[in-house]
Amino acid sequence: MRMRYANVISALLLFPGLFSPFSSEAERAPLPVIVANDNRTSAGNLKDGILNVRLELRQARWYPETADGVYKDVYAFAEEGQAPHIPGPLLRVPQGTRIHASLHNLLPLAAKVYGLHAHPGDLDQVVQLAAGETREAHFDAGEPGSYMYWATTSDARLDNLEERQAEETLLAGAFIVDRPGVRENDRIFAITAWSRINSSGSAETIFAINGQSWPATERLTYRTGEMVHWRILNTTPVVHAMHLHGFYFTVDGVGDSARFIHYSESQRRKVVTEGIDSGHTFDLTWTPERTGNWLFHCHMIDHMSPSPILHPPDAKPSAHAAEHDHSAGMGGLVVGLTVIPGSIPNTASPERKNARKLQLVISENPEKTPLYKLELNDPAVPKSDEKKQPVLLGPPIVLTRGDPVDIEIKNQSSGPTAIHWHGIELESYYDGVPGWSGSGQQITPAVAPGTSFVARITPPRAGTFIYHSHWHDDTGIRNGLYGPLIVLEPGQKLDPDEDRIFVFSVGIYAPLGFMMLINGQPGPDPLPLRAGKRYRFRLINITDEGSDLRVRLLFKGEPVSWRVVAKDGADLPPAQIVSSSADMFLPVGSTCDLQVLLEKSGQPQLEISSEVLADVAMQPFVVLAK
Numbered sequence: 001m002r003m004r005y006a007n008v009i010s011a012l013l014l015f016p017g018l019f020s021p022f023s024s025e026a027e028r029a030p031l032p033v034i035v036a037n038d039n040r041t042s043a044g045n046l047k048d049g050i051l052n053v054r055l056e057l058r059q060a061r062w063y064p065e066t067a068d069g070v071y072k073d074v075y076a077f078a079e080e081g082q083a084p085h086i087p088g089p090l091l092r093v094p095q096g097t098r099i100h101a102s103l104h105n106l107l108p109l110a111a112k113v114y115g116l117h118a119h120p121g122d123l124d125q126v127v128q129l130a131a132g133e134t135r136e137a138h139f140d141a142g143e144p145g146s147y148m149y150w151a152t153t154s155d156a157r158l159d160n161l162e163e164r165q166a167e168e169t170l171l172a173g174a175f176i177v178d179r180p181g182v183r184e185n186d187r188i189f190a191i192t193a194w195s196r197i198n199s200s201g202s203a204e205t206i207f208a209i210n211g212q213s214w215p216a217t218e219r220l221t222y223r224t225g226e227m228v229h230w231r232i233l234n235t236t237p238v239v240h241a242m243h244l245h246g247f248y249f250t251v252d253g254v255g256d257s258a259r260f261i262h263y264s265e266s267q268r269r270k271v272v273t274e275g276i277d278s279g280h281t282f283d284l285t286w287t288p289e290r291t292g293n294w295l296f297h298c299h300m301i302d303h304m305s306p307s308p309i310l311h312p313p314d315a316k317p318s319a320h321a322a323e324h325d326h327s328a329g330m331g332g333l334v335v336g337l338t339v340i341p342g343s344i345p346n347t348a349s350p351e352r353k354n355a356r357k358l359q360l361v362i363s364e365n366p367e368k369t370p371l372y373k374l375e376l377n378d379p380a381v382p383k384s385d386e387k388k389q390p391v392l393l394g395p396p397i398v399l400t401r402g403d404p405v406d407i408e409i410k411n412q413s414s415g416p417t418a419i420h421w422h423g424i425e426l427e428s429y430y431d432g433v434p435g436w437s438g439s440g441q442q443i444t445p446a447v448a449p450g451t452s453f454v455a456r457i458t459p460p461r462a463g464t465f466i467y468h469s470h471w472h473d474d475t476g477i478r479n480g481l482y483g484p485l486i487v488l489e490p491g492q493k494l495d496p497d498e499d500r501i502f503v504f505s506v507g508i509y510a511p512l513g514f515m516m517l518i519n520g521q522p523g524p525d526p527l528p529l530r531a532g533k534r535y536r537f538r539l540i541n542i543t544d545e546g547s548d549l550r551v552r553l554l555f556k557g558e559p560v561s562w563r564v565v566a567k568d569g570a571d572l573p574p575a576q577i578v579s580s581s582a583d584m585f586l587p588v589g590s591t592c593d594l595q596v597l598l599e600k601s602g603q604p605q606l607e608i609s610s611e612v613l614a615d616v617a618m619q620p621f622v623v624l625a626k
């Protein structure tokens with residue numbers, strides 16, 4: 001199910017006809033302009049338990065940002081008599097509804113529509129439409145859940161959506177079945193990807209949420225204390241890692257276009273990042289507790305950076321260039337959130353007179369690798385003269401729960417920078433998104449070269465977190481601007497023997513080139529462990545694109561067992577802490593704490609692999625007898 005980039009290329013080599021140009025008739029007539037669908041209005045006419053809806057597939061013009069910006073001529077769903085929509089018109093009905101859908105294919109070629117069936121249902125159930133044909137589909141909506149419908153003019157299936165290319169890639173819409181009598185005050189976000197392989201063989205993609213690409217994505221406002229419920233749909237052929245700044249969210253259920261699994265209370269998990277496979281959906285809830293500006297975005301760097309198609313590097317700056325710069329070079333799958341005062345009063349900042357002072361110095365070695373050097377100055381720790389090998393990894397920052405700390409980010413590099421305290425529940429102003437974090441007149445600046453910014457943090461929770469660059473991250477994240485951020489319980493000390501940190505990242509490792517790294521190295525030296533001793537492994541995925549990162553602890557090639565005890569810094573509920581096979585997916589922007597206890601001596605290894613990154617890296621161990 002997980003997508004490999006290589007598949008896109010092979011699909012194109014197999015289906016060269018996918019670049020069918022628009023019919024000459026369409027070129028003569030002006031195409032209707034697509035309306036970005038915020039998924040708040042249900043299509044069709046619901047009466048006496050029957051939804052009558054008339055859908056069309058048609059050619060239309062899509063503007064992912066502004067009406068005067070770059071456009072793409074694409075295929076889109078429309079409701080008869082209305083403008084075409086991306087994502088397609090929302091199908092939303094209560095459980096028990098019968099659906100009478102008519103489908104009219106106005107495209108100059110045949111199309112197949114999937115997902116118009118009862119739930120749970122058959123992923124392969126399809127309505128085939130010749131060019132110009134109209135057909136009807138009558139079915140029961142089925143069980144409550146977040147589903148999608150989608151279409152193709154090629155031979156794509158839900159498990160290989162990458163076969164959809166160019167014009168047809170945006171043919172998808174949300175299909176929500178509500179519990180009877182409950183119409184939740186939620187929002188639906190459909191992730192789409194217009195994509196194709198261009199004539200020079202490289203992939204071109206425009207990612208969007210509800211039909212628009214940051215900075216054009218909808219801005220949402222919430223009040224503190226209100227319960228926020230979102231449904232996320234991934235209609236794209238690639239995995240994503242959806243990350244919320246400043247707050248945890250609860251994953252309430254997962255599904256695809258055929259079925260949806262509602263988690264029971266004991267199955268729910270608290271996270272700050274959730275991976276979502278191609279063709280899948282998930283529901284989440286969260287409660288804003290602190291005012292200010294926040295983000296919800298995909299943590300895969302290319303999915304949250306400006307698309308070169310919309311913003312060619314050599315183009316004259318558009319009216320939005322300034323906003324892009326102010327938004328730290330972001331684009332695509334980013335949603336801006338503003339939390340205003342509500343039922344939760346802003347907690348008074350704790351007394352900071354006795355705040356611990358730390359200094360994180362960022363310096364640069366132009367033309368060299370690693371490009372950046374991160375140094376931590378802690379007045380409580382004498383400076384060591386030990387010359388350390390430069391690595392693509394910042395030093396660990398170890399904090400104590402409830403203890404205020406002022407971390408001065410001192411920028412000695414040649415460009416502006418910013419550091420985001422990933423997973424930490426903190427004040428918006430210190431969250432580290434220049435031009436966005438903060439509120440009103442007090443917006444976080446980028447840290448200009450030669451200047452400092454002091455981040456004031458009082459971590460409310462002990463666990464494993466990340467600090468990383470949030471400024472033009474194609475440079476920062478790929479050049480070592482990150483490190484582990486560990487918060488301990490009061491009185492606890494980090495025991496480097498018992499407590500092992502493994503940071504998974506990518507970067508240029510000279511002279512070997514761009515590769516996947518464990519603690520800054522592609523092939524780290526073996527580490528000693530002792531049989532019968534219990535360890536805490538803290539895993540951090542801060543790769544650029546490794547949302548499909550598979551982590552295994554192997555002994556003679558077979559996974560051992562471990563216990564997952566925390567995700568993204570939040571302890572798991574006791575009922576979820578069980579022994580499991582040492583084989584997991586850890587999406588980018590996630591952390592995970594494990595209990596590891598090996599009974600036998602030998603040479604196990606921690607192996608990470610990613611199909612997206614097309615790489616494997618290994619941390620060997622030597623387990624000594626008890």
Ligand SMILES: [Cu+2]
Binds near residue numbers: 239241303333
């Ligand atoms: Cu993504």
